[in-house]
Amino acid sequence: xxxxxxxxxxxxxxxxxxxxxxxxxxxxxxxxxxxxxxxxxxxxxxxxxxxxxxxxxxxxxxxxxxxxxxxxxxxxxxxxxxxxxxxxxxxxxxxxxxxxxxxxxxxxxxxxxxxxxxxxxxxxxxxxxxxxxxxxxxxxxxxxxxxxxxxxxxxxxxxxxxxxxxxxxxxxxxxxxxxxxxxxxxxxxxxxxxxxxxxxxxxxxxxxxxxxxxxxxxxxxxxxxxxxxx
Amino acid sequence: xxxxxxxxxxxxxxxxxxxxxxxxxxxxxxxxxxxxxxxxxxxxxxxxxxxxxxxxxxxxxxxxxxxxxxxxxxxxxxxxxxxxxxxxxxxxxxxxxxxxxxxxxxxxxxxxxxxxxxxxxxxxxxxxxxxxxxxxxxxxxxxxxxxxxxxxxxxxxxxxxxxxxxxxxxxxxxxxxxxxxxxxxxxxxxxxxxxxxxxxxxxxxxxxxxxxxxxxxxxxxxxxxxxxxx
DNA sequence: AAATAAAATATTGTATTCAATCATTGTATC
DNA sequence: GATACAATGATTGAATACAATATTTTATTT
Numbered sequence: 139x140x141x142x143x144x145x146x147x148x149x150x151x152x153x154x155x156x157x158x159x160x161x162x163x164x165x166x167x168x169x170x171x172x173x174x175x176x177x178x179x180x181x182x183x184x185x186x187x188x189x190x191x192x193x194x195x196x197x198x199x200x201x202x203x204x205x206x207x208x209x210x211x212x213x214x215x216x217x218x219x220x221x222x223x224x225x226x227x228x229x230x231x232x233x234x235x236x237x238x239x240x241x242x243x244x245x246x247x248x249x250x251x252x253x254x255x256x257x258x259x260x261x262x263x264x265x266x267x268x269x270x271x272x273x274x275x276x277x278x279x280x281x282x283x284x285x286x287x288x289x290x291x292x293x294x295x296x297x298x299x300x301x302x303x304x305x306x307x308x309x310x311x312x313x314x315x316x317x318x319x320x321x322x323x324x325x326x327x328x329x330x331x332x333x334x335x336x337x338x339x340x341x342x343x344x345x346x347x348x349x350x351x352x353x354x355x356x357x358x359x360x361x362x363x364x365x366x367x368x
Numbered sequence: 369x370x371x372x373x374x375x376x377x378x379x380x381x382x383x384x385x386x387x388x389x390x391x392x393x394x395x396x397x398x399x400x401x402x403x404x405x406x407x408x409x410x411x412x413x414x415x416x417x418x419x420x421x422x423x424x425x426x427x428x429x430x431x432x433x434x435x436x437x438x439x440x441x442x443x444x445x446x447x448x449x450x451x452x453x454x455x456x457x458x459x460x461x462x463x464x465x466x467x468x469x470x471x472x473x474x475x476x477x478x479x480x481x482x483x484x485x486x487x488x489x490x491x492x493x494x495x496x497x498x499x500x501x502x503x504x505x506x507x508x509x510x511x512x513x514x515x516x517x518x519x520x521x522x523x524x525x526x527x528x529x530x531x532x533x534x535x536x537x538x539x540x541x542x543x544x545x546x547x548x549x550x551x552x553x554x555x556x557x558x559x560x561x562x563x564x565x566x567x568x569x570x571x572x573x574x575x576x577x578x579x580x581x582x583x584x585x586x587x588x589x590x591x592x593x594x595x596x597x598x
Numbered sequence: 599a600a601a602t603a604a605a606a607t608a609t610t611g612t613a614t615t616c617a618a619t620c621a622t623t624g625t626a627t628c
Numbered sequence: 629g630a631t632a633c634a635a636t637g638a639t640t641g642a643a644t645a646c647a648a649t650a651t652t653t654t655a656t657t658t
Contacts, residue, residue: 143641144431169609180643181610182412189416193423195512201374202610202649214511221512228454281444282425282451286516373611399639410613411640432619432640 143186149177150187152363157196157207158268158292159261160299161363164209168197195293208296212348215297219341222290223334226271229287230317230333232278234326241277242322248273249318252311267309268295274317294340302344309340373416379407380417387426387437388498388522389491390529394439398427425523438526442578445527449571452520453564456501459517460547460563462508464556471507475548478503482541497539498525504547524570532574539570 140147153173156162168188170181177184188205191197198208210218233241252266268291275287313336320329370377383403386392398418400411407414418435421427428438440448463471482496498521505517543566550559 145642171609182642182644185610186415186419186642189419190423193420204610204650217510217512220510221516224454224458224513280447280450282447283454286451375612401639412612412614415640434620434640 140190143183145179146183146186149173149179149184150190152177153187153191154196154292156363157191157299158295159265160295162207164207164296164300166207168205168207170204194289196296208293210293210297210300212301212345215301215345218290218293218297219337219345222287222294223337225283225287225290226274226333226337227330228283229275229278230321230330231326232280232283233274233321234324234329236278238322238324242318244273244277245270245318245321249311249314252314256311267311267314270309270314298340298344301348303347310336313339370420373413375409376413376416379403379409379414380420382407383417383421384426384522387421387529388525389495390525392437394437394526394530396437398435398437400434424519426526438523440523440527440530442531442575442580445531445575448520448523448527449567449575452517452524453567455513455517455520456504456563456567457560458513459505459508460551460560461556462510462513463504463551464554464559466508468552468554472548472552474503474507475500475551479541479544479548482544486541497541497544500539500544528570528574531578531580533577533579540566543569 140150153162153168162168170184170188174181174184188197188199192199192205196208197205199205248266248270252263252270255263255266257263271291272284272288275284278284313332317329317332317336320332370380383392383398392398400414400418404411404414418427418429422429422435426438427435429435478496478500482493482500485492485496487493501521502514502518505514508514543562547559547562547566550562
């Protein structure tokens with residue numbers, strides 16, 4: 139997956155997680171110096187991570203003005219969700235052409251995880267909900283599709299962080315269940331439409347009555363993500 | 369588009385073009401030193417460009433082993449083309465929902481360009497053929513979709529460079545014409561299916577009887593030159 | 599006091615440097 | 629003659645250093 143230098147990976151990974159988990163909010167500045175101090179690496183190393191995050195659309199890198207967490211406009215937000223609909227539709231259609239047995243098994247195992255941490259660990263619960271979609275994409279066997287879905291799901295987190303009121307935009311567990319059922323039945327149309335309404339629901343809750351609040355600072359937040367690997 | 373430092377952009381851009389135009393073939397090593405000399409920049413700058421190209425899938429970056437032009441397997445090649453089908457289908461469907469007037473106008477202008485350089489400047493002709501697809505994506509107005517299409521078209525060039533026999537896999541001009549006609553008629557189904565067969569044609573010519581010469585490394589070549597005293 | 603200009607400070611851009619790792623060649627041993 | 633090991637050279641990994649650019653603060657003027 140990430141193939142660059144060993145030292146910049148933790149920086150990349152931590153920043154990425156912090157952004158996805160909405161600890162680093164859209165628009166927050168990401169100074170190379172302070173990030174480097176946090177991870178005890180040089181700016182050179184930090185910069186590599188930032189360049190990559192910029193390429194993935196999670197970070198906005200401007201010449202001579204440094205990096206900040208990407209801060210999508212409302213138009214971009216809609217664009218991102220529309221793209222997600224396209225990609226996840228493809229996922230559904232591919233999965234329904236495959237042998238459903240192993241797919242359903244993997245999905246149900248994941249669903250159990252989701253259930254387990256529901257109302258117990260909110261952060262983890264949200265992360266698992268996102269990973270459900272990534273798992274779906276991975277099960278198609280297409281590395282590229284999985285990559286794109288991964289990327290777009292991350293960017294959706296960013297959109298939610300930017301516009302949604304707190305907790306207003308979680309994935310519904312029952313909806314995940316229904317999607318699995320449709321796949322199990324091999325019903326591509328139903329699976330696709332269930333996914334569509336599922337995503338549409340998330341999008342609506344986020345973008346119908348958007349919430350514009352402002353930003354905070356960096357280092358103290360990042361500190362919690364330093365050795366958060368697994 | 370590309371927002372990183374001013375000096376690394378030319379490096380990024382030149383490498384990208386060289387790869388797409390198949391001057392740099394899949395698997396070729398890209399040493400930071402020599403590239404830096406070519407552009408009169410430091411390795412630091414080259415590295416930034418390489419990290420980005422790696423993120424885009426055009427370059428393969430391995431820890432402690434440097435960068436080389438991405439060298440997709442035949443499976444990855446199919447994966448790339450399948451993804452491209454998905455993305456360009458989306459493009460067709462979106463375009464056919466829009467006002468066709470300005471779209472068709474832009475497309476016909478591009479087509480004229482293509483016609484102009486056909487049989488005159490092969491390199492340019494091939495590039496224009498690729499840019500037709502990128503233009504289609506841009507006309508949807510979706511930055512993200514356009515980005516993805518741009519990326520996937522580039523990666524298709526890589527696949528062609530890797531597997532196709534020379535000149536076997538160009539875009540047919542008449543097919544572009546037909547696609548424009550379908551859009552003009554507002555016929556989404558026809559536009560989509562025309563695009564599908566168009567892309568399938570390119571793919572088939574490339575991957576049906578692949579020119580899967582192993583990278584002629586030195587020893588393979590030399591093996592044919594050993595003198596047998598007799 | 600408000601606005602502008604100048605200086606100081608902070609931050610990024612890029613080259614250079616040194617350390618670490620990999621690839622290749624040469625050598626010794628079996 | 630083949631394999632294992634050691635030495636050399638080449639290439640990358642990453643920190644430091646310096647230059648260029650932005651930002652902030654202070655000083656000056658109106």
